[in-house]
Amino acid sequence: MAHYNLAAILALAFASSASCAAPSYRGGSQIQWGACDPSVVSDTSLSCGFLLVPLDYQDPSVGTARLAIVKANATGERRGSLFFNPGGPGDSGIGSVNDNKELLLTVSGGVYDVISWDPRGVGNLTTPGEIFCFDSLAQYTTFFNGTIEITGIEETGNFTDPADVKTLLRQAPIMQKKYNEVGQKCLRSSSSKFLKYMGTAAAVRDMVSIANVLDGPDAPINYLGTSYGTLIGSWFVNMFPERVGRVILDGVVDPTAFATQEPSQMFSSQLVSADNIYIALLTGCALTGPSGCAAASDGDGPLEIDAKVQTLLTAAYDATKVNASVPVTSGNIRLDLFNEMYTPTDWSNFMNEEYPQLVQIVNGEAPANVSRALSRRSRLRLMDVIRRESLLERESEPNDSPSYTATAIWCADSVNPRGTTMKAVFEGIVSTAQNVSHMFGAGWPTPFYPCSFWPVRSVERYQGPFNKKLANKILIASNMLDPITPLPSAEKLAGLLGQDAVLVRQNGFGHTTFSAPSSCMNGVFSAYMTNGTLPPNGTVCEVDADFEVFDGVNTADILANIPGTDV
Structure with missing residues (x-):
């Protein structure tokens, strides 16, 4: 639940009372592989194709969506299909299979x-494709100039300074007005007609439609979902319990919290392990010493390196x-x-x-070209942290403004607005x-903070229950320490x-068990x-x-030496 994924990462009231029993699309055509x-896929062993599906499964007269699909052929005797979603929301399934084909074939x-x-x-x-609400990065930057959307939230001392709190609260009416205006911009964009047809229920039904074409309308559906892909998975197994084959959900978004809370209220529970993972990083840096970590000096422990950060x-x-125009803010x-x-x-x-580059930039010691490059990199990352996509991928988009796909999906699925300010x-x-963390x-921005002010909800959202009797048992996986989809969500x-x-x-530690080899x-x-x-x-x-x-330090070394959890 994409990259603040998450993790990073929420519906008592639903825009539609559509039932899970609504007909799933059986596919009017075969997929022509x-x-x-080549601009998306470099692995020539992969095959690609398209499938047309209804925009609205309750009302097929609305029109069709076109799904771009990728296939990595089984290396042994084929037993069917395994469907994979890498998360986000907004991560490319096609790009993820291109980058991780061997691993996916191995684990399956x-x-x-x-x-x-x-x-x-x-x-x-x-189609519908990437959601953009601004025409360019320059337009986006001008619109949010002077706000925390560009700088992030500035605070020190764990947000205990009353002056920092006052400064943030002073921006509240400004940011609420901005987010309301962004919602209207999105409604005026070329993507506006598609916004209510996006979301997790649509993703579930689209996957079932693809499975019906490839394996037949009665075949069990096998699925691997990571991060936000686990929300697709938990909705799938409860919307279509009779179709559940072998399903792995890794890095779990809590579906009940998502169905009952606004994203901004849910987020704190997603961060319960984040600071412990930060301490793990400091511990690893200290253990390797100055030869393996530039932030370490001889004799430094994790606390000394934290002091430098x-x-x-x-x-x-x-x-x-x-100077409000510094290249990189805290x-x-x-x-x-x-x-x-x-x-x-x-x-x-x-x-x-x-x-080390950040230290140079903040101290005014970095060459101008390095400062500009890292500043641009940081700002491009602001809306794409959850997306987990590379800057190369983002910069190849014709529109260089931040994508609002993650926001459009999170908010389409979110509870109806409750008047939250x-x-x-x-x-x-x-x-x-x-x-908590x-x-x-105080991380800002994230794709889901606009949800309280987002003007669109999906035509179908799944409310639950999330304890249906399944046709087959499923496997749930989690790291002990995950920064955005913590272990308690998987346990729940x-x-x-x-x-x-x-x-x-x-x-x-890390986001999903795939974050480290095991x-x-x-x-x-x-x-x-x-x-x-x-x-x-x-x-x-x-x-x-x-x-x-x-260098010379593995996960077990860090876990054996990690100090207390208070930073």
Whole structure:
């Protein structure tokens, strides 16, 4: 639940009373497989095609959507299809299969064609495609100039300074007006007619439509979903319990919280592990020492390295107070750092390459070209952190403004507006920074904060229940420490499904178990997918010992040396 994924990452009242029993589209045509668009797919072994489906499954007269689909052929004797969604919302299924084909075939035992698709609102091959509410990055920047949408939220001392709180609350009416205006801009955009036909229920029905064409209308549907893809999965298994085949949900978004709370209220519970993962990064840096981590000096422990990070944040904060046009703010740095919590495979690179550049920029020591490049990178990331997509992919879009696809999906699925004010949202952020995540509670912007002011809800949203009796047992997976889809969410879903689900934990950190290599977890997934074998309840997998987070330091080393959890 995309990259603040999440994780990063919410409906008592629904715009439609549509029933799950609504007819699923059986597909009016076959998928004609052929070569993939080389601008999106570099792996020539993959096949691509399209399928037309109803925009509105309740009212097919509305028109059709066109789904762009990718297939990686089974390497062994084919037993059917495995459908995959990488999350976001807004991540490209096509791009993810291109980048992760070998891993997906490995964990599925090579006996399924791995199928994914760009959901509605993703990329420019599926229709409706990417959602843009501004014509250019320059227009977006001008519109939000002087607001926290550009700078992030500036605060120090875990948001305990009353002056910082006052400064933030002063922006509440400004940002509420801006977000209301953004909603109207989106309604005037070329994508406006599609906004109510986007969302998770549509993604579920689209997947069923593809499965009906490929495997038949009565065949079990096998599915692997990560992050937001687990919300698609939990809706799928409860909307179509009789179609459940072998299903893996990894990095769970709590579906009941999503169905009953506004995203801004739900977010604090998603961050319960984020600061512990930050401490893990500091611990790994300290263990490798100055030869493997640029932020470390001889004899430094995690607290000493944290002090340096806090000094950097304070210097950036102070510089912004003097000059609002600084290249990088403390809010930008926090958001960049939170992005790193997702992927320990990148920690060494971040601490040795980007962190020293940030120090130089904040201290005014960086060459102008480096300062400009990193500033642009940070600002492009602001709306794309959850998307988890590379800057190369974002910059290839014809429109260089931030995509609103993640917002359009989160908010289409969200509870109906409840009159929540931006002041109330900001007060929740202050509380989260003070009580849940000192480092990342004040992250801004995220794709779902506009939901209280978003003017559109989907024609269909699934309310629950989330404890249906399933045709087959499913597998739920989670890291012990996940920055945006924490372990308690996985435990809650597993509890709801009872005997129909088994939860396996990975003793590591990062977003989803795929954030670090684990032969144990790969084996669990493969055994389940190939022969239906589920691990015993309570199974814990370790991260591979030969995976070094920093030079000479693996996950087990960090977990054995991580200090107390208060930052």
